[in-house]
Amino acid sequence: MQTIVTDSAEEAAKILNSGGVVAFPTETVYGLGAGIYCADAIRQVFCAKGRPGDNPLIVHIYSIEQLGDVAGDINSGAQKLIEQFFPGPLTLVLKKNPQIPDSVTAGLDTVGVRCPLNPVAREFLRRCSGPVAAPSANLSGLPSATRWETVYGDLHGKIDCVLRGEPSSIGLESTIIDCSGSVPTLLRAGAITLEQLRAVLPEIRLNVPAADEEKVPKCPGLKYPHYAPKATVLLCEGNEKIIVGPSSGYIGLSKPPEGALVVKVCSNLEEYGRELFSFFRRCDAEGIKVIYCELPSNKGIGRAIRDRLLRASGKD
Numbered sequence: 001m002q003t004i005v006t007d008s009a010e011e012a013a014k015i016l017n018s019g020g021v022v023a024f025p026t027e028t029v030y031g032l033g034a035g036i037y038c039a040d041a042i043r044q045v046f047c048a049k050g051r052p053g054d055n056p057l058i059v060h061i062y063s064i065e066q067l068g069d070v071a072g073d074i075n076s077g078a079q080k081l082i083e084q085f086f087p088g089p090l091t092l093v094l095k096k097n098p099q100i101p102d103s104v105t106a107g108l109d110t111v112g113v114r115c116p117l118n119p120v121a122r123e124f125l126r127r128c129s130g131p132v133a134a135p136s137a138n139l140s141g142l143p144s145a146t147r148w149e150t151v152y153g154d155l156h157g158k159i160d161c162v163l164r165g166e167p168s169s170i171g172l173e174s175t176i177i178d179c180s181g182s183v184p185t186l187l188r189a190g191a192i193t194l195e196q197l198r199a200v201l202p203e204i205r206l207n208v209p210a211a212d213e214e215k216v217p218k219c220p221g222l223k224y225p226h227y228a229p230k231a232t233v234l235l236c237e238g239n240e241k242i243i244v245g246p247s248s249g250y251i252g253l254s255k256p257p258e259g260a261l262v263v264k265v266c267s268n269l270e271e272y273g274r275e276l277f278s279f280f281r282r283c284d285a286e287g288i289k290v291i292y293c294e295l296p297s298n299k300g301i302g303r304a305i306r307d308r309l310l311r312a313s314g315k316d
């Protein structure tokens with residue numbers, strides 16, 4: 001299959017509307033989109049990524065009016081979060097509208113819904129004839145793609161189109177809050193921070209794995225290895241003295257260790273989040289064997305960076 005690369009949201013939406021699979025930019029990471037009612041395209045999304053069928057897809061909408069097509073009952077907590085944070089880098093898990101195919105939600109009775117803010121994503125979604133299911137546009141298990149070139153490298157020949165945009169401005173996947181039960185729960189940390197969310201809904205709790213989590217995980221995707229580069233990820237503290245071996249990389253806020261070959265010193269946590277996945281990709285491309293990563297605290301967006309680093313290092 002030939003993969004078309006285009007700058008035109010109109011062309012990309014036409015391809016999706018005729019049953020194609022289209023990667024598109026969002027402010028978090030690039031998404032791999034298919035129309036939710038297009039069974040073949042949904043199958044192709046799982047197949048192109050090598051994604052297990054029991055891992056549900058997030059449904060992307062253009063406007064809040066489309067929510068009713070996707071979700072069933074929207075409680076007052078969810079309503080508050082929608083008012084405050086949609087459109088933006090937040091996904092809400094809600095009771096699903098029964099018309100959403102099981103292949104999208106992996107048979108769950110809930111659905112993840114997100115309304116992106118990135119203008120190219122919005123232009124694309126506005127031209128799509130209905131809601132668009134989209135996981136991150138990367139091969140399963142690899143770090144999410146924050147640049148169109150990375151999407152193309154992972155998926156060309158397996159998808160119909162890449163809508164080319166700027167690198168993602170946040171660089172980390174959306175915050176996910178489960179609003180389908182009695183207590184809203186943070187399933188995945190992201191750029192909308194726990195502090196910001198609790199300012200609107202103080203009762204939001206952290207995801208504590210239940211005893212039966214192995215059988216019925218709250219967030220099915222979290223049981224799979226994620227975000228990991230081929231290189232080994234080692235975590236370090238800012239003030240730690242590290243002796244690096246050959247072929248090492250470093251990313252963090254503090255001064256890099258002497259001898260690291262590929263280095264990214266970030267001036268703040270936002271830059272760290274934006275650069276992390278593309279740094280992992282760069283290190284793999286340059287044959288780096290060990291990446292030292294400074295582990296930030298759980299404050300603000302540090303929680304999301306910390307989460308991705310712990311997963312990438314195999315510690316979570």
Ligand code: TXA
Nearest residue numbers: 028030031056110111112135136173174219220221222
């Ligand atoms: O920022 C993002 O969220 C990006 C962009 C493209 O929107 N998408 C993304 O999709 O990161 P993906 O598929 O890579 O991660 C979605 C996560 C998975 O861990 C999945 O299990 C979880 O969301 N998820 C989706 N639907 C769910 C549901 N109904 N209940 C619980 N978890 C759900």
Ligand code: MG
Nearest residue numbers: 135136137144
């Ligand atoms: Mg993903």
